[in-house]
Amino acid sequence: MHQPLAKRIWDAIAEPFDGWLMAFLGGIFLLSLLVLYSASNQSWYKLDNKLVYTLLSLVVMWVLAKARPQAIMNFAPPLYAIGVILLVGVELFGVIVNGSQRWLNLGIVRIQPSEIMKIALPMMLAWYFQKYETTLNWKHYIVAALLIAVPGALVLKQPDLGTAVLIMSAGFFVLFFAGLSWKVIIGGLVAFAASLPVVWNMMHDYQRRRVLTLLDPMQDPLGDGYHIIQSMIAIGSGGPWGKGWLNGSQTHLDYIPERTTDFIFAVYSEEFGLIGNLTLVVLYLCIISRGMLITARAQTLYGRLLAGAITLSFFVYAFVNMGMVAGILPVVGVPLPFMSYGGTATVSLAVALGMLMSIGNRNR
């Protein structure tokens, strides 16, 4: 059977991609183009850039999806080691941006090693549990906890509480799916809750005030709380149907900070309203469901642990970003997956989803 050349090329390109995931991602991508155009005051500059890094993301995703999970898995230990070394490097020689030491200047490029850790840690843990699958006992969980704690502590020290929590939660998801005893999980939660009053008592007054402002922006409506109040006004005034594309007054009168990056959801929400929000939430839920399905069908322990962790992390990013813009979570610097403008975050998400697809492809 001879097929036309174009069809064969298309098949070769499409073959490793997961059809469902690509469809949902495509939907998000279209929405993100609309909102970015509006948020950047109808300038094409950021759209051009976005197209470039989206293409790059597609290439990365394709390569990873095409590869066998087994092949990628072997990169886990060296990647993790490099990540830790780079984090130590940040600690020693890092560049301070916005009061926090997160970047490492390697001459040509500045990299943010914590970004690598977001994927390297769950890979490492999945690799580790797979390696000891047959002999697994409590000692392995201790080692796993150490594998989480080291990068966690290094990122915490930068200081970047938000990213540290994201990295450590990705690690925790692997432990959770690896069968960490419910007793330990619940015990840990109880211990955490019990330690809060003690920590609270040990804090200075000014530290407590900071925490309170973080939790309740109305404590400082003209300072730190200002952004969140403005973004809540943007969302609320969007109403059920939105003000219409390019018509967000909050957006176009400069009331929304970081409106192409961390707070892009406020722009979207103002212009597309509740109906737009629910559409986006459903799209995210579809991606998550697909990820769960891939996880459930995964053939190897490595596959199911990594796929599960990637899916849950994806959920956390989306939830934390929307939650913070809507004023129910403290403001931490987390971009909205595939919506926020920014190459690094998009490419690293593409890496994660590429691996997810690669795992999914072995299930067929």
Place this chain on the structure above:
Amino acid sequence: MSRHARLKDPQSEENQFQLRLLIAFGFMVLMLLLLAARFVWLQVLQYDHFSTLAQNNSISLVPVQPNRGLILDRNGIVLAQNHAAYTLELVPNKIPDLDATVKALGQLVEITPRDERRFRKFLAESKEFEPVPLKLKLKEEEAARLAANIWRFPGVEVRAWLFRDYPYKELTSHVLGYIGRINQRDQKQMEEEGTLANYRGATHIGKLGLEATYENELHGKNGFEEVETDAGGRAVRSLRRTPPVHGNNLQLALDIRIQEIADKLFGTRRGALVAINPQTGGVLAFVSKPGFDPNVFIDGIDTATWKNLNEDWQKPLVNRALRGLYPPGSTFKPFFAMAGLESGALNPNELRPAPGYFTLPGSSHQFRDSVPSGHGMVNLAKAIAVSSDTYFYRLAWEMGIDRIHPLVAQFGLGSKTGIDLDNEASGVLPSKEWKAKRFAKARPEVGRWYPADVVSVGIGQGFNAYTPLQMANATAILANDGKAFTPHLVEKIVDATSNKVRLVDSEPVRTLAFKPEHFATVKEGMHAVLQAGGTAARIGVGLSYNMAGKTGTAQVVQIKQGAKYNAGALAEQYRDHSWFISFAPVEHPTIAIAVIVENAGFGATSAAPIARAVTDYALTGKVPPELEGQLLTIPSSKKPDQGVRDASAAR
């Protein structure tokens, strides 16, 4: 073995995993539903509210300033208050031609060159969108004239503010300190402490004295108002208001009348007086002479006034009571005597020689007594009463610094008292360690402790250096038989809204483990100081209660061997300081005093009369005859008045 158990049942593991997957999925769905619910709340239920806020871009949040707490003396007399007045303010970024506007405003109200200079200075320090005051405290008719013409000037406002005022001026400068405009350093500090939020829109902050120490109590908590503004940025109507919480009032232990009498008794002389109630640690009077008028600092002091104050040779800006370090002279002896008794080096009734001079074995250097003929053989009480130097030289030599230091230190000498004022000096109670550290950078022989060093320490000279506050505190501890309080100016903090009262430092912090009979012996000696034959016998005449004290004369310059001290021949700044410490009534002391009069010679002649007159007034209400008719009319206690509620801020 668990490993085998685990391997045996892969199906159960599979089920476990699928269950966890389901739980995770359920959790995520639940969280997203929660988020959706939040969207419904914001976009449907609160839609009208947010929609109004967004439509009116003219709606802005403005901070509402709390009223600063008042400071009252122990009888409720107001020492720091707030007055409402109008201010003419300009918002730079709303005014196209600033110079023309200032000039035009000058036709309506008088703007002095000083006003303009100050305006320029504030302008340079503030942000474009912040109102900058051009003229403060407008007169009624000026405010009225401006209000009628304000429409002609976009970006110009007349605002009501509360102005801080210290009615007793110089009398309270070293106690209250002052507030001043918030500068960049204050901003930075607030940022570090995380208090910036509470100072949005605020212009002033406590800079010195109690105003600074109790800033957090006095300032209160910001309120906020959502206001609709017109195109010119003026507030048109208020939509929602979170009222401010006004600052708390401070009630001092200090009695402004005692303070005034003590202050006036100094006349034009320099020095300090601290009076403490030994039973509570409450500071009754806290005088540092000369003082200054704190009111000039509130809205930016002008250069000439600042220069005058700062370069005045009498140093009125220095808080002598808190930071002035002086050798205590003979007022050191009672505390040293306590150390001698407690260490066992001294037997209270033993007669010991008190000759005209003292020499160390193998040395010809004479440590002279202030009385060349000496006092013969004396017991401890007598040695204190006549202030024998040689008695205490010998005691110091016998004890050595290592035994003296830890015992005298218990009276708080040489360390901060912990009073509620910042930047207290700690003073020096000499020890070997202290000397080595002090001269660490010098040649080693300079930092070594020589046996002879201890001799002059025994009479309060040498390396000894204390603040008048420390001396008063030590005297209070001695008077109260070793029960020590942290001295405090503020006695009560009164909540502005609930009127609830919190007490400050009302419990003793420690009790000295000296024997009661030793306190009795030393007090007996101090009582004898004011009796016939004592160094301050003249001061004790006509007392209606029992008073105990000790004179001191602190050398400012070393007198050469063989030379005689001659006050007349020395420039004033090099003359001896006159000291007196006292407490009364001896049986149950309620006032302990330390006074120093700089360069005024013998303690009994200058310092002691002040202590006597202050004690007289405190215990019997008798006003010193020389001050009759000169005292301010101080109103009897007044109900604190929080000032105009609607005026926006305390400044």
